[in-house]
Amino acid sequence: MHSAPSVTYPVGRSRGATRILVVLWALGACCAGASCYLFDSAGWRQLLLVLSVVFAGVAAGFGLRRDGAGVLHFDGLYWSLTGGHASRAVHAARAFVALDFQSLMLVRLSEPGRARRWVWIEQRAMPERWRDVRRAVYSRPPSAAPAGDPWRATAPADAP
Secondary structure (H helix, E strand, O other), rough: HHHHHHEEEOOOHHHHHHHHHHHHHHHHHHHHHHHHHHOOOOOOOHHHHHHHHHHHHHHHHHOOOOOOOOEEEEEEOOOOEEOOHHOOEEEEEEEEEEEOOOOOOEEEEEEOOOOOEEEEEHHHOOHHHHHHHHHHHOOOOOOOOOOOOOOOOOOOOOOO
């Protein structure tokens, strides 16, 4: 069995991810608005609900603005992410797919001893390498242990 190819793929701001976040925020804002409308008493709970919706929108906006361009690289064993802020670079990480929309993926990069990093990978960034990066993300890392003896259909040694 062959391992996944090494691949280098650009990552950065994703229009698809921005659309998903805006739609989810708008649905939450609509639910909060309906809740405030249906429950007559305007008190601290409604104020807290409205403030949480506003805070979530502002936090998402800053998070989307901060998400800079970078390069994701797979060497056949580990993932690395370079570019943007040097303090946010990732080396020797494992990748796990959290969401897969076929042309847009949310991938979690886990590096031992460091915080997890979430990256949106979009087909539109480099369509000619999209299948390679999908194969690499879904590939299992090669094991260091040998496979052992292959299964043999032989009779036991003490059989006549």
